[in-house]
């Protein structure tokens with residue numbers, strides 16, 4: 001899944017659950033559940049470091065949306081802001097460990113990386129894992145659903 005999907009879904013969890021520890025745990029579970037759904041990724045095992053500009057764009061887009069939501073809803077409540085941040089951080093963490101494994105050579109993360117990769121229903125490099133509109137309908141659905149929740153749902 002793209003990072004924007006994980007950022008928004010984690011923020012939506014954080015905005016609606018009061019206990020930050022529950023937000024953290026559920027955000028990690030949600031990341032893995034979303035990754036089970038068929039989706040394409042813009043990076044694969046053949047990606048080079050220069051392609052990481054895509055990650056920067058993805059992160060910038062996701063965080064810009066969060067900034068817009070916080071502004072639009074004038075969220076100033078500290079515990080809501082904290083829980084949204086916790087949700088985002090732990091929703092991104094599984095992909096963060098993959099990054100640390102491949103690019104920072106942190107080999108002790110291998111079991112997590114293997115578990116994460118196994119969740120995907122198509123193999124890394126399969127045509128179904130290509131990043132294209134028809135492969136990424138779940139990304140679009142969960143991004144929009146989270147966006148609507150964050151914009152219009154009463155927050156805790």
Ligand SMILES: [Zn+2]
Nearest residue numbers: 001035094095
């Ligand atoms: Zn993932």
